[in-house]
Amino acid sequence: MSTILIGTSGYSYTEWVGPVYPKGTKSEEFLFSYAQMFPTVELNFSYYRMPEAAQLALMHQTAPSLRFSIKAHQSLTHVIDARQWREQATLFRRSLEPLLSHKVLDAVLLQFPSSFHYEVDQRKYLDSLLRVLSPLPLAVEFRNSRWYNNRTLDSLRERRVCFVSLDLPQIQGNPPVMDVPTSSLAYLRLHGRNKETWWGSDAASRYDYLYSDSELKALLERVLSLTVGSQTILVYFNNHRRGQAVANAKHLRELLAASGGEACMSQKQALSTST
Numbered sequence: 001m002s003t004i005l006i007g008t009s010g011y012s013y014t015e016w017v018g019p020v021y022p023k024g025t026k027s028e029e030f031l032f033s034y035a036q037m038f039p040t041v042e043l044n045f046s047y048y049r050m051p052e053a054a055q056l057a058l059m060h061q062t063a064p065s066l067r068f069s070i071k072a073h074q075s076l077t078h079v080i081d082a083r084q085w086r087e088q089a090t091l092f093r094r095s096l097e098p099l100l101s102h103k104v105l106d107a108v109l110l111q112f113p114s115s116f117h118y119e120v121d122q123r124k125y126l127d128s129l130l131r132v133l134s135p136l137p138l139a140v141e142f143r144n145s146r147w148y149n150n151r152t153l154d155s156l157r158e159r160r161v162c163f164v165s166l167d168l169p170q171i172q173g174n175p176p177v178m179d180v181p182t183s184s185l186a187y188l189r190l191h192g193r194n195k196e197t198w199w200g201s202d203a204a205s206r207y208d209y210l211y212s213d214s215e216l217k218a219l220l221e222r223v224l225s226l227t228v229g230s231q232t233i234l235v236y237f238n239n240h241r242r243g244q245a246v247a248n249a250k251h252l253r254e255l256l257a258a259s260g261g262e263a264c265m266s267q268k269q270a271l272s273t274s275t
Contacts, residue, residue, distance in 0.1 A: 002227040004261065005067065005106070006253050007038040008245040009189065009238035012045070019243035035063035038249065040106065042189075042236040043070040047111075050075075050091055057098035068099050069107040069139070069187075069234060076129060077112050085125075089132045096136070106234060107162065107187060108133065111141040114173065118146035130159055139164050139187040139234075145175035156182040164188075165226065167219065169195040179222050186230035188223060190248070192239035208241040211248045220255050 011034040017025050021033045034041060045051070050073050059068075075081065075088040099105035110129070116122055130138060140156065141164035142148065156163050163182040168174050168191040179188075192209025211219070226233050235252070237245035 002231055002233055004223060004227070004233045004235065004256065005040040006235045006249050006256075007040040007042065007237075008034075008240065008249055009042040009236045010044045010240055011041050013240055013243075015241070016243045016246070020246045031059060031062050031066070035066040037246065039065070040067040040069065040234060040236075042109065042234075043068060046092075047071045047074050047077075049073075050088070051095040053095045053097050056095060060098055060102055060104060064102075067104050067106050069109055069236070070096065070099070070105070071109045071111060077110055077116070080125065085129070086132060089129065093133060093136065100136075106137060106232065107139045107185060108136045109139050109141060109164070109187070111164075112143060112147075114143040116142070116144055118144060118149075118152075127155075130161055134159070137185055138162065139185060141166065141187075141189065143175060148175055148178055153180055153182055160184070162187050165222070167191060167193070167222075169193045169198045171195050171198060173199065177222075179225055181226060181229040184231040186226040186233040188219075188226065188233070188235045190219065190235070190237045190239065204241060207239050208244075209239040210244045211237075211239070211251075213251070216248065216252050216255055220252060220259065223252075223256070224259075224261065 012027065012030050014027070016030070017023060021030060025033055043051075051070065060066075073088060073092050076085060076092065096105060096108070126140075139162035153163060160183045162185040163178075163180055165177075165179045165186070165188045166175065167177070167188070170177070190211070192207050192211070193215075194206055194209050197205040197208070223233060223235055237249045239245050239248065
């Protein structure tokens with residue numbers, strides 16, 4: 001039986017105080033409050049600054065029941081230095097030790113930009129990176145549609161690496177929808193569907209989107225399709241403006257329950273459900 005974990009991409013948003021977190025919640029209390037709602041979170045700060053083991057250890061202590069996915073540092077995906085990336089990969093991997101030792105790390109997200117082309121040099125680099133980071137639970141997100149081919153999928157299957165499924169505007173320059181399990185882990189990132197603001201705008205506008213009930217029902221079918229061939233399905237909403245990701249994540253969980261499926265809940269919710 002597959003386990004479906006639903007959460008959001010990031011949790012530390014000051015604009016969530018009020019709509020999501022109780023008024024007066026301090027930033028150092030965000031993670032604890034988040035863990036009362038969801039069983040998993042995707043950490044994105046790690047893309048901008050290299051995480052530290054002590055920092056991740058403290059996060060686990062703050063929310064012991066919470067499971068984590070973590071986005072790889074930009075030096076491994078966006079700003080790649082041929083002379084230094086191996087050293088950066090070692091630093092990144094060492095920082096994950098607290099999550100690994102407590103068995104609360106579900107995935108390491110390698111999110112490559114559209115400028116990461118399906119060319120020989122890039123394919124060789126990806127192969128080397130996956131080998132260096134093995135046996136971490138790896139999930140690869142491609143924004144360049146040329147990676148969406150059988151050769152890529154077969155290569156990831158051989159390495160037991162997850163091919164990340166995406167939901168984003170179906171416009172020129174974005175990859176197509178492709179939900180194909182390549183490992184025991186499936187990973188779905190939901191970025192919203194802002195066609196008008198996707199290109200040439202800031203992140204705040206790009207991810208300012210609320211999925212409708214009909215869109216969520218269609219997304220539920222995608223989630224359920226990923227249970228065929230996958231043991232764990234991670235679902236993260238990245239439409240974080242004004243807490244819309246939280247609202248959509250909760251609604252998707254409700255739709256899943258109504259369909260007869262079951263998503264893993266936070267510890268607090270599991271206790272309230274069992275009474």
